[in-house]
Amino acid sequence: MNPIEVSHIVKSFGATQAVADVSFAVQRGEIFGLLGPNGAGKTTTIRLILDIFKPERGTVSILGGSMTEAKKDRIGYMPEDRGLYQDIALERCLMYLATLKGLSKVEAHKRLEDYLERFDLSAHRKKKVKELSKGMQQKAQIINTVLHHPELIIIDEPFTALDPINTQLVKDLMQELRNQGTTIIMSTHQMHQVEELCDRIVLIDEGRDVLYGNLEEIRRQYSGNAVLVRVVGTLPSLAGVETISYHNGTTKLMLMKDTSPQDVLNTLVAENVILEKFEIAIPSVSEIFIRVVEEGDR
Amino acid sequence: MSKLWLVALDDFQRNVFKKSFILALLSVPLFIGFTVGLGAIMSSLKKNNAPVGYIDHAGLLADPLPAHVNPSEKPIEFLPFQTEGEARQALESKDIQAYYVLAPDYYETSKIELVYLKEPGTNATRQFYNFIQINLLRDQPPEIAKRATAGSNVTLRSPDGSLEFPTGGPTIGQIIPIILSVAFVFLLMMSSGSLMSGVVEEKQNRTMEVLMTSLSPTQLIGGKVLSIVGMSLLQLVTWILVGLLAVAIAGNVLGIEWFQNPSMEWGTVLIVLAIAVPSFVLSSALMFALGSTVAEAQEAQSVGALFFMLHIIPIYMIVALVEAPNGILSVVLSLLPFTSLITVGFRSIFSVVPLWQVAGSVAIQTLCALGALWLASRAFRLGMLRYGQRLRFSEILGKAKAVSTKVSLS
Numbered sequence: 001m002n003p004i005e006v007s008h009i010v011k012s013f014g015a016t017q018a019v020a021d022v023s024f025a026v027q028r029g030e031i032f033g034l035l036g037p038n039g040a041g042k043t044t045t046i047r048l049i050l051d052i053f054k055p056e057r058g059t060v061s062i063l064g065g066s067m068t069e070a071k072k073d074r075i076g077y078m079p080e081d082r083g084l085y086q087d088i089a090l091e092r093c094l095m096y097l098a099t100l101k102g103l104s105k106v107e108a109h110k111r112l113e114d115y116l117e118r119f120d121l122s123a124h125r126k127k128k129v130k131e132l133s134k135g136m137q138q139k140a141q142i143i144n145t146v147l148h149h150p151e152l153i154i155i156d157e158p159f160t161a162l163d164p165i166n167t168q169l170v171k172d173l174m175q176e177l178r179n180q181g182t183t184i185i186m187s188t189h190q191m192h193q194v195e196e197l198c199d200r201i202v203l204i205d206e207g208r209d210v211l212y213g214n215l216e217e218i219r220r221q222y223s224g225n226a227v228l229v230r231v232v233g234t235l236p237s238l239a240g241v242e243t244i245s246y247h248n249g250t251t252k253l254m255l256m257k258d259t260s261p262q263d264v265l266n267t268l269v270a271e272n273v274i275l276e277k278f279e280i281a282i283p284s285v286s287e288i289f290i291r292v293v294e295e296g297d298r
Numbered sequence: 299m300s301k302l303w304l305v306a307l308d309d310f311q312r313n314v315f316k317k318s319f320i321l322a323l324l325s326v327p328l329f330i331g332f333t334v335g336l337g338a339i340m341s342s343l344k345k346n347n348a349p350v351g352y353i354d355h356a357g358l359l360a361d362p363l364p365a366h367v368n369p370s371e372k373p374i375e376f377l378p379f380q381t382e383g384e385a386r387q388a389l390e391s392k393d394i395q396a397y398y399v400l401a402p403d404y405y406e407t408s409k410i411e412l413v414y415l416k417e418p419g420t421n422a423t424r425q426f427y428n429f430i431q432i433n434l435l436r437d438q439p440p441e442i443a444k445r446a447t448a449g450s451n452v453t454l455r456s457p458d459g460s461l462e463f464p465t466g467g468p469t470i471g472q473i474i475p476i477i478l479s480v481a482f483v484f485l486l487m488m489s490s491g492s493l494m495s496g497v498v499e500e501k502q503n504r505t506m507e508v509l510m511t512s513l514s515p516t517q518l519i520g521g522k523v524l525s526i527v528g529m530s531l532l533q534l535v536t537w538i539l540v541g542l543l544a545v546a547i548a549g550n551v552l553g554i555e556w557f558q559n560p561s562m563e564w565g566t567v568l569i570v571l572a573i574a575v576p577s578f579v580l581s582s583a584l585m586f587a588l589g590s591t592v593a594e595a596q597e598a599q600s601v602g603a604l605f606f607m608l609h610i611i612p613i614y615m616i617v618a619l620v621e622a623p624n625g626i627l628s629v630v631l632s633l634l635p636f637t638s639l640i641t642v643g644f645r646s647i648f649s650v651v652p653l654w655q656v657a658g659s660v661a662i663q664t665l666c667a668l669g670a671l672w673l674a675s676r677a678f679r680l681g682m683l684r685y686g687q688r689l690r691f692s693e694i695l696g697k698a699k700a701v702s703t704k705v706s707l708s
Contacts, residue, residue: 047683050510050511052507052510052511052683069513069514072511072512072513073512075511077507077508077511079504079507079508081504081507082504083503083504083505083506083507083508083509084503084505085499085503085505086502086503088312096304096308097508097512099304100301100304100305100509100512100513101512144508
């Protein structure tokens with residue numbers, strides 16, 4: 001049983017259909033990317049998963065069935081609109097929210113010590129939340145999401161306001177949690193983070209899932225028939241090449257339908273060309289995202 | 299500990315240490331303390347325990363009986379002088395604070411002269427007149443002497459004859475219902491105001507969505523209401539204790555007769571309590587709804603002030619209520635939500651409020667409170683995730699079309 005199974009969910013607010021038809025499943029122990037342009041229906045989908053809204057049609061199964069009060073303690077959620085009590089000390093705020101997730105005060109305190117240390121927030125524990133920088137508040141929010149060791153984490157834009165060092169810290173944490181078997185749904189617009197972290201994705205556009213599956217398979221699916229080549233000297237004329245383009249010293253060869261990358265490689269070797277780089281051109285998630293969304297708009 | 303109690307405890311701890319709550323908690327004790335203290339100071343300024351002289355040309359005080367002195371007062375020493383010259387000399391050397399001269403024809407004219415440089419203390423004047431009375435009545439049987447010195451005994455009756463006041467006005471026990479009513483109004487406005495601020499705060503802090511994935515709405519609302527009840531009880535108990543202490547000090551230490559042997563009209567107190575409970579629920583639910591509806595705390599406070607004005611309308615109509623405690627206006631204000639509590643408390647001083655009006659008031663306020671709870675739950679559901687946006691009243695009443703464009707989508 002997958003931790004999350006979403007089947008043909010529909011949700012409208014009056015005349016606006018926020019989610020028209022979305023289906024996907026999230027497997028245990030994976031980082032799953034929930035992607036889509038602004039206003040695509042991602043947040044509404046998350047709120048439907050978490051039972052904040054009820055779907056008009058379709059079903060949501062979370063941790064093996066409908067949402068219950070007991071299940072809430074097994075889920076960590078960091079919403080798009082960050083929420084911490086601004087007028088109280090960071091430590092007290094996180095302790096309170098942790099006890100609401102079912103942790104005892106002793107256990108919450110013990111875990112909080114470790115996380116504050118890890119995220120370099122120990123010195124700021126007594127400061128009011130509003131006195132912390134945006135980046136610190138973001139780290140505090142992440143601590144709040146993971147402190148009770150949930151088996152399912154839903155996290156919206158985890159890298160906002162983080163510098164490269166803290167971004168790496170959060171990425172390491174997410175990978176560590178995945179390795180421990182935690183399931184993570186990550187909604188983000190930072191496509192390079194998706195490429196680096198996500199195992200599978202769903203792309204939502206105008207309330208519908210338009211792309212869903214294993215990230216590598218999707219990239220291969222959208223790779224087309226192209227290779228990236230860098231050689232010493234001049235690239236000879238090659239048969240079966242449709243177009244040639246250059247970028248930062250690398251040549252991109254778009255191949256004809258009946259020409260394979262292996263054919264090109266064989267030709268280059270036969271021509272005694274010294275190769276510095278030869279790779280099959282796979283599009284970035286960002287390119288796929290733009291292509292799919294633009295196709296949808298057409 | 300259940301989540302409901304965790305919310306209640308955290309909310310309570312966060313609010314009771316806020317300056318606004320501490321100020322509200324101390325406001326009534328400070329007001330009482332200030333009033334009693336000022337009264338005590340004024341009273342002590344008017345007292346003077348120095349001896350008082352007298353020249354008795356009438357022969358009334360040849361072998362005088364002592365005055366009856368209130369146990370809380372120090373007896374004044376009365377010094378006889380043979381001549382006014384001796385008395386004046388004693389006055390100028392400040393051995394006495396004043397002296398009285400009883401004329402030779404005092405028995406016929408009751409003429410008595412008081413000579414002083416600075417007005418004598420009220421205690422000295424009072425004790426001297428008692429001294430004269432006692433000695434004038436020395437030949438009378440004790441019961442007649444006692445009755446005569448007790449003076450006149452006027453009984454005041456309310457216009458409809460349903461209530462009587464002993465001497466000079468209502469007793470402290472008779473005005474307790476109105477004190478309780480006003481205290482409850484302040485209490486429910488402060489506590490429901492805190493509840494409203496709590497909800498607005500959750501919205502402003504964007505914590506609502508996080509909380510909704512940790513708690514049920516019932517646990518969140520129930521916890522906050524429990525916290526408010528706790529804060530209200532803390533205030534009420536503090537105020538009652540300070541009030542009792544003030545009465546004890548005023549009655550026993552300062553010797554103010556009005557505060558001595560206070561007796562409570564329990565029936566009237568119960569009536570006030572019966573109306574106060576649904577009023578509390580009504581105000582809290584409305585403030586909760588308001589908190590869910592508005593975008594900012596400042597906006598909520600402005601609207602909340604209007605509710606406070608509704609509660610104190612009877613105070614502005616106090617003359618009409620005194621003139622006709624059972625008139626149409628009094629009855630209408632007793633039945634209406636918001637105005638009922640103070641009106642009934644106030645009318646109870648001057649008349650017996652008919653039971654049907656009390657029952658009607660409780661019923662009307664209970665119905666309104668239930669409606670307000672429904673309104674609050676709808677406003678909460680619709681408004682909890684609308685950060686920085688105001689919810690219109692028409693939307694709460696179920697016109698879903700209007701809601702559609704407002705809920706944040708992505």
